[in-house]
Amino acid sequence: MLFSTATGYALRALAAMPENGSYSLAKDLASQLGLPGPYLAKILQSLAQEGLLQSVRGPRGGFRLARPAHHITVGAVVAVMDGMESMSGCVMGFTNCQGTGQGKPCPLHGAWQEVKDHLEQTMTTVTIRDLQLLDLRNQDGAPWLRAMDLRPAPARRVPPPSLAKLG
Secondary structure (H helix, E strand, O other): OOOOHHHHHHHHHHHHOOOOOOOEOHHHHHHHHOOOHHHHHHHHHHHHHOOOEEEEOOOOOEEEEOOOHHHOEHHHHHHHHOOHHHHOOOOOOOOOOOOOOOOOOOOOHHHHHHHHHHHHHHHOOOEHHHHHOEEOOOOOOOOEEOOOOOOOOOOOOOOOOOHHHHO
16 A cells, blocks of 8 residues: 555545534544544544644544545645655665666656656545545445445345245
């Protein structure tokens, strides 16, 4: 995975939050998404400190989106959780790989730079609302659209005819 586990959890939690302004408890989100509760609570607190969420303590408290989901980009979440510099290193892990003439770039430097540029551009346009259109609860890691669940319907069992009706 390109992003940290914390960033993945943050994106999933934000996408699961209701847009009606109601508050969600961290433990309820964790249960709904199958994530570790205490870890998710810390992540949500970080998002609240950075202004992506609002939080209220107390029996009617919890977390809610600080602004509409279509105004929160994936890039904003990545910047809060990992920092954009997390993507600035060499894809091969070389410390002296630089394409600015200060060192010899690795063989993948140019291609990786193009990928990073495209990814950064995309992250500024993809929003939490876009993620809300996906069902991010899928345990095998492959999200599917909520609006049209493309999984095949389970086969219906037809009961065998009753012997009493045959005779």
